[in-house]
Amino acid sequence: MSYDLIVIGGGPAGYVGAIRAAQLGKKVVCVEKERAGGTCLNWGCIPTKSLLRNAELYQIMSKHAAEFGMKFDNLSFEWDKIVQRSRNVSDKNAAGIEFLFKKNKVDYVLGEATVVKAGTVEVTDKDGKKQTIEGKNILVSTGCLSRPMPNLPFNGTTVISSKEAMVIHQQPKSLIVIGAGAIGVEFAYFFNAFGTKVTVVEMLPNILPVEDTEVSQTLEKSFTKQGITLLTGTKVTAAEATDKGVKITVEGKKNETIEADVCLVAIGVVPVLPGGLKLELDRGSIKTNDRYETSVKGVYAAGDIIGPPWLAHVASYEAIQAVEGMFVPGAKPKKVSTFPGCTYCQPQVASVGLTERAAKEKGIKYKVGKFPFLASGKARAIGEMEGFVKLILGDEHGEVLGAHIIGPEATEMIAEMGLAITLEATHDEIAQTIHAHPTLTEAIHEAVEQAYGKAIHI
């Protein structure tokens, strides 16, 4: 039997691509090594959001209860149950994907795939049994794994990746996080909220270095206030796992040696290349053309495996583009240009489009519109007044070039700005859109108006 499409990997690229192809009436099989859902659903986005919800609730109850007129005697938590809740959430969602496969008549094969040649994939199941699958097209979406520190290999207990961090049996008393990207920052927030002493080491001058500098600086202030130690502009020069934990020597504003129970290494990811056929690479990731086709005809790739940004929503988009390119006559697949990025600590950070820094570097003339949540009635009502909305607008026409939000529900609010960029909306359309009162989204409206000196509440 021959398939129209063999998808390797069941993550946000693979399962989405498989389902779209099935929707287009194609015969599809998805080969997954472990469990459908990929890193996102099993070891990333979803379980960590579950943990962070716990952290957020606990932080409100432990630090802000009095503000809300509440009092807890002997407030405590059960670590096991926090972790278990997160696992349950993943389990449910993973089962959901298998259901979607059934519903869309996508065949699902568990095992490790090797691309023998274009059109042929060999799958080895956990008992070592092999089967060969034939298909006209192959989509490689095997994803990435955490990148290890060159001088500090993962050992699963004291030197860990995010995957171990989210199921850690015992809450560490102290934690060093190396790397202050979204993953490092989220875990720093999570462990700190439950009382772990957290130190974050980041080589670049700011945490969340890809975000707008003002956003990073605001988060740094907030994190410092929450009790997290931030060592930015700081390099790890030596590191070793000891009997008690880890010992890290850093060089930055201060040169020092710090010790902790556990070290979480969150310095990026490495591609998981499928076995078999050698595909041409670009900086370690699979190289693809405009149609997401690799150096081998009929073999396509999408998701983390084709390089940054390593984001689930980008992976899904790429897979859909790739699959439509394969099967929809006349379809011209699009490459990712604008995408939102979200970090789910508190205050939350979300952005889409250009940072002010990038606009400057590109020599684009722009206007900035900014509105602080301190001036938002809704933010005050819910007791979350940290942060702001900052918009980068084209100077001449007022189109949205970038949007940067730090504050409550920032990750939910960013969608409006993504749509604005896609639709090429300008300040006029946003200003003319009535934003419900009282909502946090009024801050977007006010930020637009502020750029033109027309904000009412500031």
Place this chain on the structure above:
Amino acid sequence: MPDITMPKLSDTMTEGTLVKWHKKTGDKVSAGEVIADVETDKATMEMEAFDDGVMDQIYVQEGKKVGVGEKLAFVLGEGESKPVEQKKEAPAEKKPAADATPAQKSAAPASALVAISSGRFRASPLAKKIAAKRGVDLSKITGSGPGGRIVQKDVLNAPAGGGSAPAAISIPVPTGNGTRIPLSGMRRVIADRLYASKTQIPHFYLTIELNAEPLMQFRKDINVIHEEKSLQKVTVNDFVVLAAARAAKAHPKVNAAFAGDSVFEYTDINISVAIAVEDGLVTPVIRNADTLSLRDLSAAIKDFAVRARGKKLKPEEYQGGTLTISNLGAYGIKDFAAIINPPQALILAVGAIIKKPVVGEHDKIVVGHTMSITLSADHRVVDGAVGAEYMKTLRHLLESPATMLF
């Protein structure tokens, strides 16, 4: 109250001529009141005000051609004051339509079953702003965004003044002595649609010559009665339209259209009847023609013909046709082949009843009456055999016209 803009009054309308203003600057306007007459490609229509107010400014003079969505006038609502900055955006002067040879326009695919969207320009707000600044005419740009939406890069790539790159085929422009007659809205639509149809739809043709004696006799009998009762006479064309509809009922595969990735079979049989008018032709639609009696059908066609010549047909009366009949019999044309009216897949070209020698009973040459009908079909939808079956049924019905009474 906002600006009054040129409304989109039919699915093919891209511009209209402001024939007459019923209001002048300073006049009071109330909701529902007729403020202007607008001529579209199909008809002259009355434009009503949506709100009460005062006619503050008129941007477009009578006789001017204006694109859909462009400003015509500004009506100040009751209690409203003038906006601080009244933008003096004179509607872009349209170039004489004759400049645009069919090749310059990127013709919309004939198979576009999708309804052409409403009066709004499908352009992003940013694209509109850049276009306004650079003087780019959005109506001449082909959008690359979703659903053909014009986005920033389309405008940036367009030369100032508008216009996408001309298509590969260039058609020589006529020179020498003559008069240049600007295209009317209707001529433009005929030009665009039929150019697209003839170049993009794979036409094939099937001709039948049928014995028209029984039809002539039958029609004569009916009209004798009709004359006695002072009823309107039935025409040969009435029979042909009814037969075409009934035959389509028997062969639903021909009552269909090509839709890109599928064939769309219509449920209803709605016959577009081509009617010549002063500046071209129109094709009003007889709905569910297969279910009508000969008398009702005849009355409907007559009504359309009268109103079409007076340009009084309503936009909805042109919409939803599933196959077309063009009859040039009255001009003595023996036979001809017509161009398919997209997105339909079928058009019947009906010739005159001709008196001529035919082979009669016992192989004797006798004087007979014949009529030729040529089918033009879209081969993507209808194959030769299917078309031939349809024509066979059509012949049978017209040669035994009494069967159509039931």
